[in-house]
Amino acid sequence: MKPRACVIVYPGSNCDRDVYYALEKTGFDVRYVGLEDSVNGYDLVVLPGGFSYGDYLRPGAVAARERVSFEVAKVAEKGKLILGICNGFQILIEMGLLEGALLQNSSGKFICKWVDLIVEDVDNPFTNAFRKGEKIRIPIAHGFGRYVKVSDVRVVLRYVDDVNGSDERIAGIVNEGKNIFGLMPHPERAVEDLLGGSDGLKFFESILRYLKG
Amino acid sequence: MPVFKFAVDVQYRSNVRDPRGETIERVLREEKNLPVTKLRLGKSIHLEVEAETREEAREVVRRACEELLVNPVVEEYEVREL
Numbered sequence: 491m492k493p494r495a496c497v498i499v500y501p502g503s504n505c506d507r508d509v510y511y512a513l514e515k516t517g518f519d520v521r522y523v524g525l526e527d528s529v530n531g532y533d534l535v536v537l538p539g540g541f542s543y544g545d546y547l548r549p550g551a552v553a554a555r556e557r558v559s560f561e562v563a564k565v566a567e568k569g570k571l572i573l574g575i576c577n578g579f580q581i582l583i584e585m586g587l588l589e590g591a592l593l594q595n596s597s598g599k600f601i602c603k604w605v606d607l608i609v610e611d612v613d614n615p616f617t618n619a620f621r622k623g624e625k626i627r628i629p630i631a632h633g634f635g636r637y638v639k640v641s642d643v644r645v646v647l648r649y650v651d652d653v654n655g656s657d658e659r660i661a662g663i664v665n666e667g668k669n670i671f672g673l674m675p676h677p678e679r680a681v682e683d684l685l686g687g688s689d690g691l692k693f694f695e696s697i698l699r700y701l702k703g
Numbered sequence: 704m705p706v707f708k709f710a711v712d713v714q715y716r717s718n719v720r721d722p723r724g725e726t727i728e729r730v731l732r733e734e735k736n737l738p739v740t741k742l743r744l745g746k747s748i749h750l751e752v753e754a755e756t757r758e759e760a761r762e763v764v765r766r767a768c769e770e771l772l773v774n775p776v777v778e779e780y781e782v783r784e785l
Binding site for chain 1: 715719720721722723725726770771772774776777
């Protein structure tokens, strides 16, 4: 049986279809869920990129207080896998499921480009298909991606170059229980060579491999 | 029930970089030749709260700040009654 994944569609999410495509292509049984839906019964819950609630107040701040987000916190506590990409990462930070803060890029500019990253940690469900230290290339597209570190965190992804002023060039972190992963780059936009690259596929393959044990 | 009016002033903590503030400061200094040496851009959020007493109203504002309006990891705030 295929592992089950759901993609939460918040008002203002705009990478939901891309990540749906990537998950389906990898071999997941995928569903969209809305604000009033349940996230129970899925092996993986994805919070996609976009601009939930127009980034009002702070990116992710309003979405983090939605009922469906509390449901996410509940299944996360049970050990289910949670993946937050870009705005999804911002939401996880606002929920307090991941530590730190994501603030405006140090340049003050929205940055949309392909970047080189180093996979620093492969001992988790989200990057086990990579080699430790592997260099990969996937796109970023964010105005508020400057990671501010306030505690020791488990770094999974690091930018090769300082693209946005993030502390220690951090691009993605996993929680202590290793079931909640947040990253600013967009792996779902790098799943077809025709569209520039496919290094992003391995994230979804890692999750699949982990779930199939 | 009486209505109380408040302003919540939110600022980044002093050790947190503020690229918008830095840009505005630079323009005032370099383009407008004004002797501005520091500028921090925050938010001012105005609220009206229905409550029996001023203390109750202040408590509502405090909860609003802690539960949504302010991110204590990087921000601090002050409440003013208007």
